[in-house]
Amino acid sequence: MTAQTVQQGDLVTVIGLEVHVQLETNTKIFCGCPTEPTEEPNENVCPVCLGLPGALPVLNEAAVESAVKIGKAIDADIPEETRFHRKNYYYPDLPKNFQITQYDEPICQHGELEISVEGQRRSVTIERAHLEEDPGSLQHVGGGGGIDSAEYTLVNYNRAGVPLMEIVTAPDFRSPAEVRAFLAELEEVLEYLGVFDAGRDGSLRVDANLSMISAEEADEDGTIGLEALEAANRTEVKNISSHKGAEKALVYEETRQKNAIQRGRAIEQETRHWDESRGITVSMRSKEEEKDYRYFEEADLPPLRVAGWKAEIAIPELPSARRERFQAEYDLSDEAASKLTSTKQVADFYEDVALEYDPDLAATWVADELLGELNYRDMEITDVEGRLEDVHRLVELVAEDEITAKNAKEVVLREMLDDGSDPDAVVEAAGLGKTGEDEVQQAVVEAIEENPDAVADHEAGEGGAINFLVGQVMQKTGGSADPGDVNQLLRAELE
Amino acid sequence: MSENIFITDAELAGDDADEGPLAGRTVAVKDNISTEGVRTTCGSRMLEEYVPPYDATVVSRLKDAGATIVGKTNMDEFGMGTTTETSYFGSTDNPAAPGHVPGGSSGGSAAAVAAGEADLALGSDTGGSIRCPAAFCGVVGIKPTYGLVSRYGLVAYANSLEQIGPFGSTVEEAAELLDVIAGPDERDATTRQAPDSNASYAAAADGDVDGLSIGVPTELLEGADEGVVDTFWDALADLEEQGAEYHEVSLPSVEHAVEAYYVIAMSEASSNLARFDGVRYGNSGGYEGNWNDAFGRAREEGFGDEVKRRILLGTYALSAGYHDKYYKKAQDARAWVKQDFDQALSSADVLASPTMPVPPFELGESLDDPMQMYLADANTVPVNLADLPAVSVPAGETDGLPVGLQLIGPAFGEQQVIRAASALD
Ligand SMILES: [Zn+2]
Numbered sequence: 001m002t003a004q005t006v007q008q009g010d011l012v013t014v015i016g017l018e019v020h021v022q023l024e025t026n027t028k029i030f031c032g033c034p035t036e037p038t039e040e041p042n043e044n045v046c047p048v049c050l051g052l053p054g055a056l057p058v059l060n061e062a063a064v065e066s067a068v069k070i071g072k073a074i075d076a077d078i079p080e081e082t083r084f085h086r087k088n089y090y091y092p093d094l095p096k097n098f099q100i101t102q103y104d105e106p107i108c109q110h111g112e113l114e115i116s117v118e119g120q121r122r123s124v125t126i127e128r129a130h131l132e133e134d135p136g137s138l139q140h141v142g143g144g145g146g147i148d149s150a151e152y153t154l155v156n157y158n159r160a161g162v163p164l165m166e167i168v169t170a171p172d173f174r175s176p177a178e179v180r181a182f183l184a185e186l187e188e189v190l191e192y193l194g195v196f197d198a199g200r201d202g203s204l205r206v207d208a209n210l211s212m213i214s215a216e217e218a219d220e221d222g223t224i225g226l227e228a229l230e231a232a233n234r235t236e237v238k239n240i241s242s243h244k245g246a247e248k249a250l251v252y253e254e255t256r257q258k259n260a261i262q263r264g265r266a267i268e269q270e271t272r273h274w275d276e277s278r279g280i281t282v283s284m285r286s287k288e289e290e291k292d293y294r295y296f297e298e299a300d301l302p303p304l305r306v307a308g309w310k311a312e313i314a315i316p317e318l319p320s321a322r323r324e325r326f327q328a329e330y331d332l333s334d335e336a337a338s339k340l341t342s343t344k345q346v347a348d349f350y351e352d353v354a355l356e357y358d359p360d361l362a363a364t365w366v367a368d369e370l371l372g373e374l375n376y377r378d379m380e381i382t383d384v385e386g387r388l389e390d391v392h393r394l395v396e397l398v399a400e401d402e403i404t405a406k407n408a409k410e411v412v413l414r415e416m417l418d419d420g421s422d423p424d425a426v427v428e429a430a431g432l433g434k435t436g437e438d439e440v441q442q443a444v445v446e447a448i449e450e451n452p453d454a455v456a457d458h459e460a461g462e463g464g465a466i467n468f469l470v471g472q473v474m475q476k477t478g479g480s481a482d483p484g485d486v487n488q489l490l491r492a493e494l495e
Numbered sequence: 496m497s498e499n500i501f502i503t504d505a506e507l508a509g510d511d512a513d514e515g516p517l518a519g520r521t522v523a524v525k526d527n528i529s530t531e532g533v534r535t536t537c538g539s540r541m542l543e544e545y546v547p548p549y550d551a552t553v554v555s556r557l558k559d560a561g562a563t564i565v566g567k568t569n570m571d572e573f574g575m576g577t578t579t580e581t582s583y584f585g586s587t588d589n590p591a592a593p594g595h596v597p598g599g600s601s602g603g604s605a606a607a608v609a610a611g612e613a614d615l616a617l618g619s620d621t622g623g624s625i626r627c628p629a630a631f632c633g634v635v636g637i638k639p640t641y642g643l644v645s646r647y648g649l650v651a652y653a654n655s656l657e658q659i660g661p662f663g664s665t666v667e668e669a670a671e672l673l674d675v676i677a678g679p680d681e682r683d684a685t686t687r688q689a690p691d692s693n694a695s696y697a698a699a700a701d702g703d704v705d706g707l708s709i710g711v712p713t714e715l716l717e718g719a720d721e722g723v724v725d726t727f728w729d730a731l732a733d734l735e736e737q738g739a740e741y742h743e744v745s746l747p748s749v750e751h752a753v754e755a756y757y758v759i760a761m762s763e764a765s766s767n768l769a770r771f772d773g774v775r776y777g778n779s780g781g782y783e784g785n786w787n788d789a790f791g792r793a794r795e796e797g798f799g800d801e802v803k804r805r806i807l808l809g810t811y812a813l814s815a816g817y818h819d820k821y822y823k824k825a826q827d828a829r830a831w832v833k834q835d836f837d838q839a840l841s842s843a844d845v846l847a848s849p850t851m852p853v854p855p856f857e858l859g860e861s862l863d864d865p866m867q868m869y870l871a872d873a874n875t876v877p878v879n880l881a882d883l884p885a886v887s888v889p890a891g892e893t894d895g896l897p898v899g900l901q902l903i904g905p906a907f908g909e910q911q912v913i914r915a916a917s918a919l920d
Contacts, residue, residue, distance in 0.1 A: 047549050051770045053542070053650040054529045054551060058684045088766050088813070092786050097769035148785060155774065294813035296762060296822060299655035301684055 051095030515561030551648020568603025623875025630899025710843030722893030
């Protein structure tokens with residue numbers, strides 16, 4: 001990777017990630033139960049995902065397909081054959097007390113993802129990405145609220161068996177901001193691929209390893225040797241569930257470690273839990289013995305040949321490629337292109353509009369007006385999924401000069417978003433239809449007659465006078481005239 | 496039933512019990528094969544009250560074939576034993592040799608057929624658990640090629656080794672039951688279509704061994720009881736008289752087979768049996784406190800000694816630092832055993848050996864000596880390591896005790912072993 005060296009006193013922050021993402025498949029990875037979340041606990045279950053005696057897993061190839069798509073997107077090596085292992089450990093959310101996962105032959109290896117941090121592009125190495133089953137979920141009730149302190153714990157197996165992809169990066173990050181940028185980019189790519197739904201609760205889970213290493217250990221290009229990495233004590237921060245949360249958690253952890261080192265205290269190698277509500281990481285205090293998962297082959301699942309899959313499975317154009325194409329094809333700035341490719345839906349909508357009207361006008365309307373107004377309301381484009389045709393119509397009204405851009409944005413778009421009205425109805429009701437030429441011309445004549453002082457000022461060469469007159473005309477036409485046109489008409493009339 | 500053959504009596508039939516190839520036939524089912532609505536204990540206190548909500552694929556196929564299931568049979572706890580004495584529900588007497596064990600782990604199923612309690616029975620064979628009790632009880636038992644019969648609903652002991660298979664009084668009857676249960680199942684990803692899936696196994700039991708070439712692995716006669724060996728040669732002479740020829744072959748790898756088998760079986764068992772933690776089913780003890788302790792106490796209480804021994808040994812064999820020394824080495828040995836069988840079967844249609852090197856133990860005789868029990872599996876476990884089909888067919892008696900002859904075929908060569916075995920019917 002092309003790392004940037006970040007100097008923080010004499011310490012460098014080194015972070016590596018294990019990201020778990022739920023794959024969007026209709027059914028679970030080893031049985032036919034639906035993955036759709038339900039309110040009722042233990043509703044989407046069967047003998048297989050409950051781990052009943054005698055039940056056997058059967059691989060859902062749709063999950064493997066999603067994994068191959070991810071592999072292509074991160075330019076990873078995909079082996080000829082993929083197989084599964086058992087990871088053995090006891091935990092109450094794990095129906096079989098082992099997890100079916102992948103071990104030494106993961107579906108993806110040696111990939112990378114390019115990210116942009118403060119305008120600089122760099123590549124993060126993805127060591128591996130593998131498929132596995134999600135455990136169930138626990139709800140601790142009463143007492144101290146933790147697994148060892150609650151009065152009792154309820155187990156819900158609806159989630160058990162939902163396909164997960166675990167994506168493991170190299171320790172390539174030098175700051176929490178980079179982690180955030182990476183996770184945002186990753187989410188974007190996964191959504192583009194149609195294999196991931198960021199809106200689903202618990203669909204993204206991150207474990208981060210963070211250690212502080214003396215800057216002297218870093219090479220000129222910022223690379224840090226394996227020895228130094230292994231010598232440093234690191235903490236594993238668990239329970240991170242968003243890219244924003246990751247940045248917060250890691251900033252906290254970075255500061256905590258730096259403070260400790262400055263006070264001459266050793267960093268303990270431990271697992272810490274990110275407490276989102278309190279904004280701190282807490283030691284899980286479990287004795288950190290090296291866990292032995294006793295991996296061995298899952299004989300119930302024969303190896304699956306995926307040799308030809310990479311060539312057969314198509315993936316859509318990815319955000320970075322699309323961004324570049326937008327810049328070239330529609331002559332957009334990097335910033336505008338980035339905004340317009342931030343999600344697949346935004347980009348699709350932009351292209352839709354840009355192909356029909358002026359790409360520049362489309363860019364202004366999608367990137368600035370629409371996303372701006374949505375952002376102001378704390379909404380996403382997904383919240384107006386069903387209304388994009390109306391927005392399209394609004395752009396059409398502007399493009400065809402039926403209403404002014406100002407009215408379109410300040411009146412029509414806002415009312416559309418706030419009241420759910422349709423654009424033509426707003427235009428009609430507010431009388432925003434552009435005023436006829438005769439009417440404007442008459443208003444111009446009137447304005448000149450009624451304001452001789454302003455006319456005199458204009459003739460004396462005072463620049464502000466014409467603006468005053470434009471304002472008068474606008475008032476007379478209820479704001480529906482085009483200020484540029486009015487300006488021209490006034491000047492023509494005054495000559 | 497003085498023999499203690501069944502753990503649970505039942506009467507289960509499909510909707511069309513008058514029709515189908517097994518209409519009017521009664522079948523006993525080993526108690527590690529899931530039956531909807533009828534408890535399935537695996538011979539363990541852990542599952543004393545466990546009632547599955549679903550049928551194993553083989554049970555559905557039995558019902559569809561018109562069979563009537565008459566009960567769930569006694570077995571060594573989770574299949575771990577060679578005598579049916581590790582069952583939480585007590586030992587089973589051998590109907591063919593009273594006072595002796597029926598063999599194991601499918602002892603109840605073999606005894607049910609031997610005693611006439613059922614026309615047919617289903618067992619499961621992980622390292623000889625069908626063939627051993629068939630030999631000890633003087634009935635026929637078939638261990639199919641790995642992948643021929645669905646394991647869906649079979650409570651796993653060692654999932655890479657085991658297969659469900661039939662018992663019958665004759666080879667033909669056992670083969671009829673195999674016809675019903677064999678064939679791919681979308682619920683078991685390891686099942687495969689046999690190359691000649693249209694042919695009937697029962698039809699292969701025609702007794703025609705004219706021109707059959709039999710290989711006799713010398714290693715499988717070494718250390719066997721003298722009376723067993725004599726009976727074995729008498730049976731071979733019988734086959735020779737009917738037109739078969741035999742020659743000696745060598746399987747040098749089998750001297751490691753028992754070790755390899757136990758390492759693999761125990762390793763898999765340590766993982767397969769991890770799910771018995773008392774949370775969703777089975778013995779929970781209802782303990783308060785830390786979940787880890789509660790799991791431990793449920794397991795301490797629910798499992799018998801042999802099961803605990805195998806879980807501990809298997810856990811050890813898979814542990815970091817020992818994995819390569821035990822588990823990986825056992826896998827290497829398994830590959831070697833497969834190769835040896837391929838080689839031996841390239842010069843013979845089937846291989847023959849005594850099924851068990853010894854006649855049935857007396858009840859109680861072997862319980863305190865696990866090593867003696869493990870070594871008794873020497874002739875059967877190599878077949879599971881190699882995923883091959885084998886039949887145990889009665890060969891005669893020694894001192895009034897039944898002796899079985901084992902015939903081993905190539906993968907999906909069930910027809911060959913059934914044909915050869917039927918010549919001894
Ligand atoms: Zn399920």
